[in-house]
Amino acid sequence: MTTGDATLTDAAAVTRWGVEPSGVKPRRFSPARLGIYGFLIISAAFFLIPLYVMVVTSLKTMPEIRLGHLFNLPQTWTFQPWIDAWLHACTGRDCFGLHPGFLNSLKITVPSVIVSIIIASINGYALSFWRYKGANIFFGLLVFGAFVPYQVVIYPLIIAAREAGLFSTLAAIIIVHTIFGMPILTLLFRNYYASVPVELFKAGRVDGAGFWQIFFRIMVPMSVPITTVAVILQVTGIWNDFLFGIVFAGRSNWPMTVQLNNIVNTTTGVREYNVNMAATILTAAVPLAVYFISGRWFVRGIAAGAVKG
Amino acid sequence: MASVSIKKLGVSFGSLRVLRDLDLDVDQGEFVVLLGPSGCGKSTLLNAIAGLLDVDAGQVWIGGKNVTWEEPKDRGIGMVFQSYALYPRMTAEGNLTFGLRVARVPKDEIARRVERTSELLQIKPLLGRRPSQLSGGQRQRVAIGRALVRDVDVFLFDEPLSNLDAKLRTELRVELKKLHNQLGSTMIYVTHDQIEALTLADRIAVMHAGVIQQLATPKEIYRRPLNRFVAGFVGSPSMNFIEGKLVGSNGAPALQLGGGFEIGLTGYGFERMPGEGRPAALGVRPEQITLHPNGGGASTFAVNVSLIDPMGADSLLWGAVGTDTVSVRIGPDDEFSPGDTVTAHFLPEHASVFDAETGARL
Numbered sequence: 242m243t244t245g246d247a248t249l250t251d252a253a254a255v256t257r258w259g260v261e262p263s264g265v266k267p268r269r270f271s272p273a274r275l276g277i278y279g280f281l282i283i284s285a286a287f288f289l290i291p292l293y294v295m296v297v298t299s300l301k302t303m304p305e306i307r308l309g310h311l312f313n314l315p316q317t318w319t320f321q322p323w324i325d326a327w328l329h330a331c332t333g334r335d336c337f338g339l340h341p342g343f344l345n346s347l348k349i350t351v352p353s354v355i356v357s358i359i360i361a362s363i364n365g366y367a368l369s370f371w372r373y374k375g376a377n378i379f380f381g382l383l384v385f386g387a388f389v390p391y392q393v394v395i396y397p398l399i400i401a402a403r404e405a406g407l408f409s410t411l412a413a414i415i416i417v418h419t420i421f422g423m424p425i426l427t428l429l430f431r432n433y434y435a436s437v438p439v440e441l442f443k444a445g446r447v448d449g450a451g452f453w454q455i456f457f458r459i460m461v462p463m464s465v466p467i468t469t470v471a472v473i474l475q476v477t478g479i480w481n482d483f484l485f486g487i488v489f490a491g492r493s494n495w496p497m498t499v500q501l502n503n504i505v506n507t508t509t510g511v512r513e514y515n516v517n518m519a520a521t522i523l524t525a526a527v528p529l530a531v532y533f534i535s536g537r538w539f540v541r542g543i544a545a546g547a548v549k550g
Numbered sequence: 551m552a553s554v555s556i557k558k559l560g561v562s563f564g565s566l567r568v569l570r571d572l573d574l575d576v577d578q579g580e581f582v583v584l585l586g587p588s589g590c591g592k593s594t595l596l597n598a599i600a601g602l603l604d605v606d607a608g609q610v611w612i613g614g615k616n617v618t619w620e621e622p623k624d625r626g627i628g629m630v631f632q633s634y635a636l637y638p639r640m641t642a643e644g645n646l647t648f649g650l651r652v653a654r655v656p657k658d659e660i661a662r663r664v665e666r667t668s669e670l671l672q673i674k675p676l677l678g679r680r681p682s683q684l685s686g687g688q689r690q691r692v693a694i695g696r697a698l699v700r701d702v703d704v705f706l707f708d709e710p711l712s713n714l715d716a717k718l719r720t721e722l723r724v725e726l727k728k729l730h731n732q733l734g735s736t737m738i739y740v741t742h743d744q745i746e747a748l749t750l751a752d753r754i755a756v757m758h759a760g761v762i763q764q765l766a767t768p769k770e771i772y773r774r775p776l777n778r779f780v781a782g783f784v785g786s787p788s789m790n791f792i793e794g795k796l797v798g799s800n801g802a803p804a805l806q807l808g809g810g811f812e813i814g815l816t817g818y819g820f821e822r823m824p825g826e827g828r829p830a831a832l833g834v835r836p837e838q839i840t841l842h843p844n845g846g847g848a849s850t851f852a853v854n855v856s857l858i859d860p861m862g863a864d865s866l867l868w869g870a871v872g873t874d875t876v877s878v879r880i881g882p883d884d885e886f887s888p889g890d891t892v893t894a895h896f897l898p899e900h901a902s903v904f905d906a907e908t909g910a911r912l
Contacts, residue, residue, distance in 0.1 A: 440631040443597075444631060458648070
């Protein structure tokens with residue numbers, strides 16, 4: 242009965258919305274529309290003004306900044322602060338700018354994203370199709386893990402890393418990121434695979450494919466949308482991380498966020514606001530770029546929950 | 551060719567016992583349809599035969615081999631699903647060959663089988679397309695091809711036509727029947743559609759509540775249902791049931807309705823005569839009843855006409871017999887109007903009588 246009703250409503254919706262628009266044609270500038278756009282413009286400005294201030298400040302010279310005209314455009318444009326931020330800014334004793342941090346962040350993010358997504362997708366696949374003994378308990382624990390505050394488990398993790406001889410290494414930070422990405426990523430993949438018709442899995446089994454063959458040859462090729470979502474989540478999350486980076490990575494592997502903090506909080510000498518602003522924008526550039534480039538895919542990934550065919 | 555034999559099969563999901571002590575023997579080359587309402591266990595039985603779920607008890611034999619604990623791929627079966635279940639990121643050809651590639655069948659052998667199968671199902675022009683570029687009927691053809699290409703003796707169909715529109719369903723049904731005649735393979739087919747069951751099957755197994763209620767030819771199922779469930783489930787519009795008490799066990803059996811009316815049952819072949827006054831239900835199909843405005847005879851009852859449904863080729867008359875509602879198939883030009891009282895006549899030897907308590911055929 243319910244399915245019948247649903248189809249009926251769908252059909253009605255198609256004729257009502259899909260084929261030919263009916264009803265009054267919306268006027269271009271009705272008061273409601275004006276209100277909506279007004280609100281949107283104000284919200285956009287609210288978020289963009291700080292960014293604007295950052296950008297113009299980063300392009301000003303220090304004497305000009307001292308004048309205090311926060312919103313003015315630079316009188317003399319300079320890109321020196323950006324170069325300084327990338328190459329020469331001092332983090333404590335070293336004065337190599339942000340670029341070592343950028344490389345460190347790459348070294349941390351790329352393997353963490355790859356490892357965590359591979360493990361989480363296998364988890365999700367096994368949880369939704371193979372229903373092994375204790376699968377529900379395992380899944381319950383994982384989901385529970387998503388609600389544990391990070392700070393609570395940091396100390397035990399430090400001890401564990403120390404005992405394993407991994408503390409202050411690249412491996413430690415990659416493992417930590419993989420662990421903390423696991424609950425949400427597994428949930429993501431499990432729910433995606435739960436939407437895949439189970440008959441597809443059965444067909445694979447009748448065709449003689451095993452656990453890995455079904456995974457790699459049937460499921461993985463179907464997982465592009467959800468993997469895109471997972472990559473976006475992980476890249477932005479890991480890139481923006483500060484806490485784990487400073488605790489587990491070790492001085493030589495400190496990610497960009499930690500270096501940025503050190504540049505901005507340097508207490509000696511003059512506070513170079515323009516360099517700080519440039520450094521901040523540089524650090525935020527990667528997640529921003531990910532959103533801008535993949536925004537379309539992000540939406541598509543969420544919308545692609547229903548697999549056809 | 552291979553036969554399929556189910557012995558004392560038991561399947562549970564958690565504490566829910568879906569199948570219990572189920573026996574079924576399918577001869578080689580036979581087309582058996584598992585027919586029943588949703589939740590009757592028919593798909594579970596098919597999945598158990600395919601090896602897609604673990605059984606709690608009993609055995610599954612295919613081709614004279616106990617395969618109860620074999621992997622699906624080792625059972626010599628091909629399976630077709632309701633949702634087609636084509637691998638979405640592979641072409642039609644990729645779908646056909648996936649199982650063969652997994653089994654590392656030599657390339658020229660794969661090519662030969664694809665050639666033969668696509669010829670048989672007329673899907674050659676579709677081989678390069680993705681499932682999303684195929685229509686529903688084409689998808690199901692490819693899915694059937696994926697089962698055929700495996701070169702197996704037993705085919706399992708899980709409601710393969712349910713997702714198609716009515717016209718395509720009829721077309722593919724005819725094709726499936728032809729295919730069965732051509733291949734001569736054993737086929738087990740699950741459906742809730744009685745037309746599919748009646749047209750395709752050599753034998754139908756009507757299932758209800760995890761039990762096979764009757765396993766017989768379509769004709770037998772239709773004419774001599776073993777119990778009231780089978781009688782009511784098969785046939786559209788369904789069989790009329792008139793409740794009453796059996797009297798006259800000593801020669802002139804009759805069904806006594808409330809109010810003293812009696813419907814004579816002389817000529818009905820009772821398998822066992824129940825005691826005098828036993829509550830029973832008389833089952834007569836709508837097309838077995840003829841109406842005489844002023845008729846007479848032994849096996850008659852009066853019908854108060856309440857409604858006429860014209861259905862094109864014929865019409866359906868609905869009326870009341872005592873407290874029961876009956877339908878009668880009448881000619882499209884027969885003139886009856888609501889409010890009339892007409893006399894219905896039927897041949898007892900073609901009717902069914904069921905025990906009111908157990909539902910078993912008497």
